[in-house]
Amino acid sequence: MQLGIFSVGDVTTDPTTGRTPTEHERIRAQVAIALKAEEIGLDVVALGQHHNPPFVASAPTTTLAWIGAQTRRILLSTATTLITTTDPVRIAEDYATLQHLTGGRVDLMMGRGNTGPVYPWFGKDIREGINLAVENYALLHRLWREDVVDWQGRFRTPLQGFTATPRPLDGVAPFVWHGSIRSPEIAEQAAYYGDGFFHNHIFWPPEHAAQMVRLYRERFEHYGHGRADQAYVGLGGQFFMRKDSQAAVREFRPYFDNAPVYGHGPSLEDFTSQTPLTVGSPQQVLERTLGFREHVGDYQRQLFLVDHAGLPLKTVLEQLDLLGEILPDLRAGFAEGRPAHVPDAPTHAALVAARADQEVPA
Amino acid sequence: MTRLVVLSAGLGVPSSTTLLADRLAAAVVRRLGGEAEGRVEVERVELRRLAHPLADRLTTGFAGEELAAALEAVHGADALVAVTPVYAASYSGLFKTFVDVLDRDALEGTPVVVAATGGTPRHSMVLDHALRPLFAHLRAVVAPTGVFAATDDFGDAGLDDRVERAAGELVALLSGTATTRTRPTEDERLADPTPFEELLRRAGAGPTG
Numbered sequence: 001m002q003l004g005i006f007s008v009g010d011v012t013t014d015p016t017t018g019r020t021p022t023e024h025e026r027i028r029a030q031v032a033i034a035l036k037a038e039e040i041g042l043d044v045v046a047l048g049q050h051h052n053p054p055f056v057a058s059a060p061t062t063t064l065a066w067i068g069a070q071t072r073r074i075l076l077s078t079a080t081t082l083i084t085t086t087d088p089v090r091i092a093e094d095y096a097t098l099q100h101l102t103g104g105r106v107d108l109m110m111g112r113g114n115t116g117p118v119y120p121w122f123g124k125d126i127r128e129g130i131n132l133a134v135e136n137y138a139l140l141h142r143l144w145r146e147d148v149v150d151w152q153g154r155f156r157t158p159l160q161g162f163t164a165t166p167r168p169l170d171g172v173a174p175f176v177w178h179g180s181i182r183s184p185e186i187a188e189q190a191a192y193y194g195d196g197f198f199h200n201h202i203f204w205p206p207e208h209a210a211q212m213v214r215l216y217r218e219r220f221e222h223y224g225h226g227r228a229d230q231a232y233v234g235l236g237g238q239f240f241m242r243k244d245s246q247a248a249v250r251e252f253r254p255y256f257d258n259a260p261v262y263g264h265g266p267s268l269e270d271f272t273s274q275t276p277l278t279v280g281s282p283q284q285v286l287e288r289t290l291g292f293r294e295h296v297g298d299y300q301r302q303l304f305l306v307d308h309a310g311l312p313l314k315t316v317l318e319q320l321d322l323l324g325e326i327l328p329d330l331r332a333g334f335a336e337g338r339p340a341h342v343p344d345a346p347t348h349a350a351l352v353a354a355r356a357d358q359e360v361p362a
Numbered sequence: 363m364t365r366l367v368v369l370s371a372g373l374g375v376p377s378s379t380t381l382l383a384d385r386l387a388a389a390v391v392r393r394l395g396g397e398a399e400g401r402v403e404v405e406r407v408e409l410r411r412l413a414h415p416l417a418d419r420l421t422t423g424f425a426g427e428e429l430a431a432a433l434e435a436v437h438g439a440d441a442l443v444a445v446t447p448v449y450a451a452s453y454s455g456l457f458k459t460f461v462d463v464l465d466r467d468a469l470e471g472t473p474v475v476v477a478a479t480g481g482t483p484r485h486s487m488v489l490d491h492a493l494r495p496l497f498a499h500l501r502a503v504v505a506p507t508g509v510f511a512a513t514d515d516f517g518d519a520g521l522d523d524r525v526e527r528a529a530g531e532l533v534a535l536l537s538g539t540a541t542t543r544t545r546p547t548e549d550e551r552l553a554d555p556t557p558f559e560e561l562l563r564r565a566g567a568g569p570t571g
Contacts, residue, residue, distance in 0.1 A: 131565040138562065154566060184555045192558035204424050215552050223558075265421025274426060 004044025006079035009057030040324030080111025104348025144173035191219030196232035234301035371457035389529035473535035
């Protein structure tokens with residue numbers, strides 16, 4: 001089981017002080033948070049990609065490389081890589097380079113992006129979102145696996161005799177997750193390729209995540225990649241904790257009430273009962289998180305959103321210290337009752353080993 | 363068995379909008395042979411109870427339990443009676459908000475009676491200038507007679523005539539449609555995904571409109 005954090009890199013005013021961090025501060029904070037994640041023993045740090053204010057995360061491989069240079073162990077991922085508006089050739093090149101620089105500590109999560117104007121700014125049309133995700137990923141998949149690619153599609157200029165360089169580290173493509181909240185087409189795509197499926201269910205009732213994950217698992221088996229319960233599932237999560245649960249609620253409420261996504265809507269109490277958001281003691285966060293398995297089965301990756309809604313860096317780092325304290329219990333809890341045939345999420349080393357196995361003559 | 367949903371956006375308690383909705387429902391039920399005989403099942407959706415859940419739906423993007431049940435009822439309706447008070451020369455904001463969060467195809471092909479209440483008969487064109495185009499957008503089949511009730515109309519026999527005529531038209535429209543709906547629900551869509559080869563083909567085939 002991989003445990004980690006993801007960030008979308010939003011610049012948001014702290015509602016309790018009225019102070020807005022600068023872009024510079026926010027980018028440095030993302031790095032500080034990532035280094036802290038490695039320090040407390042998390043497995044994954046994933047950064048978003050956005051091309052519009054109030055986000056600073058437009059160049060994820062630059063930031064990830066900087067983090068990679070200062071860490072030894074943590075896996076670098078994305079949340080998400082915009083497969084719709086980013087040229088698949090650039091994705092192939094950028095992330096293969098990152099693989100080489102970090103010794104293979106790289107995977108990606110594909111997403112479509114739901115901000116309409118970003119599409120035309122990159123010469124695309126949001127109404128083609130699914131088609132862009134399907135065609136662009138089909139090309140990316142080939143660029144990492146075939147040394148010379150001839151290709152023609154609807155969304156980019158054709159390629160004749162093209163080689164994406166550098167070739168992936170050890171000839172093994174980075175593992176890919178496909179993220180979607182409500183598009184069955186994306187669950188189908190993840191299943192078809194035998195890739196991972198990530199449901200960022202932090203803003204939605206867990207029953208919805210359960211439906212999408214069930215579809216992905218059934219189709220993963222249908223396409224012959226293994227049994228349904230061997231498919232690679234990731235979930236989002238969100239918490240705010242203090243030793244005293246009442247203190248957690250008191251401190252988080254103004255951030256909740258003014259949060260960019262759900263603020264000025266339902267009460268904190270309603271929202272925590274309807275979605276996976278947990279505001280309370282470390283023990284409550286531990287129990288709620290371990291309960292996610294009831295909806296989706298034993299899964300492979302749990303990522304938490306911790307730096308959002310204008311929370312100051314100091315508070316975010318404190319949240320990670322608290323997460324670090326329950327991390328051993330989280331790991332033990334996720335291991336409990338987990339059948340031996342349920343795989344871990346593939347790492348670079350595991351993918352290299354799996355390929356070596358395949359190459360051994362029977 | 364016909365599933366009739368009666369949607370009312372009345373805010374007062376009691377509400378003249380809900381009173382008009384009840385009269386329309388009763389007229390439809392009578393023509394269909396009565397609830398007790400199991401010919402028709404009536405579900406009432408009172409939007410006043412859903413005012414907070416609707417605001418939450420706008421801010422969070424998902425429907426809470428009670429609102430989800432109301433949306434599901436409308437989605438599964440064989441026929442709909444929709445009644446709104448007139449505010450600022452149109453349907454009320456609450457009424458429109460409910461329509462805003464309906465699935466785009468929730469009422470496709472569904473027979474609908476539109477009705478409205480207002481303080482004065484001078485608002486009666488709201489039926490044809492606001493409600494009718496709204497339901498046309500949803501591809502519902504709107505009965506030719508809409509029913510408008512100003513305060514005065516509740517003392518006028520003409521209202522009953524219009525209620526009966528609209529109810530008769532709704533029942534006639536029902537007989538022209540299949541009684542079981544064929545629109546897939548969200549659950550059914552997830553149970554029957556489009557195979558990936560087909561998605562690939564579509565991606566290469568060009569815009570679908």
